[in-house]
Amino acid sequence: MSEKKGTIRKNGRITRENLIFQSFILFSQKPYDKVTFPDIEKATGLSRGAILYHFSSKQAIFNAVVEFALLSRTTILEIPINEKDPLKSFILDFISSCNIAIREMSKHGIKNMNLAHYNIESQALYFYDQFDKLSRQMRMTELKVWTQVIKKAQEVGEIEKKYDAKILASLFLNAYLGHAYSAAKEEKGCDTKLLLDELMYLREISLR
Numbered sequence: 001m002s003e004k005k006g007t008i009r010k011n012g013r014i015t016r017e018n019l020i021f022q023s024f025i026l027f028s029q030k031p032y033d034k035v036t037f038p039d040i041e042k043a044t045g046l047s048r049g050a051i052l053y054h055f056s057s058k059q060a061i062f063n064a065v066v067e068f069a070l071l072s073r074t075t076i077l078e079i080p081i082n083e084k085d086p087l088k089s090f091i092l093d094f095i096s097s098c099n100i101a102i103r104e105m106s107k108h109g110i111k112n113m114n115l116a117h118y119n120i121e122s123q124a125l126y127f128y129d130q131f132d133k134l135s136r137q138m139r140m141t142e143l144k145v146w147t148q149v150i151k152k153a154q155e156v157g158e159i160e161k162k163y164d165a166k167i168l169a170s171l172f173l174n175a176y177l178g179h180a181y182s183a184a185k186e187e188k189g190c191d192t193k194l195l196l197d198e199l200m201y202l203r204e205i206s207l208r
Helices: 002-029 037-044 048-054 058-071 086-107 113-127 131-155 165-183 192-206
Strands: none
Touching: 002 037, 002 048, 002 058, 002 113, 037 048, 037 058, 058 113, 058 131, 086 113, 086 131, 086 192, 113 131, 113 165, 131 165, 165 192
16 A cells, blocks of 8 residues: 555656646746646646646746746756866866756757746746845855855865955856856857856966
8 A cells, every 4th residue: 555655656746747847848938927727738738637736826836847947956056076176177067967957958849948947037037926036045055156166176276376266256157147148049058168168268267
């Protein structure tokens, strides 16, 4: 009996995750008020009742999409800070994680991941309570991570100690954020090779 219940819970979790992901695709392509329950039913293959079992409303689905796509997917939190060349290895791992995410989204027909996130983020400012505050908090967390990486790189002698770690960290973070924003307007989204070159160039400057 317990094994059966475990299977039901697992299947329910998979169904819920698929519902969120398919809704993510919908909200990345259409404005909030243009996404309908019939759209969600068609995309997920679920009945209205099955959808409402997991979420009480379209607003609840959108909230879950925002949390999935924007508030719980801070890639840099998952990247270790190495002892050897911590800044260089961090940049390489960061670019690698970006490439993995881009390939994964491409499998589901999303050619420009940056545009998809931009579209949802712009709607979240209006339809997700306190999104602006939560977004700022997330950026502060990312800045702290970059600052830790910079300080470690200075500690082991990878880059010069004369630079202010927090300001340098802000330059790295803003280089990525600016690139991601610009990439939303490009046909294929983020050019990770160019982003890598830009971040490595910042590192080279920091060696002097």
